Amino acid sequence: MVEWTQQERSIIAGIFANLNYEDIGPKALARCLIVYPWTQRYFGAYGDLSTPDAIKGNAKIAAHGVKVLHGLDRAVKNMDNINEAYSELSVLHSDKLHVDPDNFRILGDCLTVVIAANLGDAFTVETQCAFQKFLAVVVFALGRKYH
């Protein structure tokens, strides 16, 4: 079981309490698709992804970016039982969507970049440590139902 310090808990809660989901979610997913283009293969039904501008202006991608970010709320609200919180989403991404689980880490990295750019100096080393740990636990939980 993962142990969280009070400081880690308050940093994670603080990041999400101040997060603009409609801004950060689309930016993180768009970066993922642009910087790591093989991740586009799962979004074939989303329309034009042919250029970085097309991806950044794609409303379906933007909406899905918001949805993914809200998917992380589940972990924030269940810090002591993240595996259980993600068991259904893990099955979905593995059995139904066949998303390569390496991509979870990649998306997490893109999210880190976007949040860091947004927070500027407030994204301290302590903030990055707590957020990185949080993402590692989420990525592990999402990968649990792969077989």
Ligand code: HEM
């Ligand atoms: C932080 C990691 C991730 C979280 C929290 C997450 C969360 C979610 C959520 C909440 C949904 C909607 C499920 C539903 O409709 O019931 C979803 C669907 C989906 N996810 Fe993820 N996801 C993550 C990573 C990824 C990655 C890395 C990819 C591919 C590169 C991906 C591809 C998809 C696709 C293709 C769908 C279905 C979209 C659709 O139905 O239009 N996800 N994800």
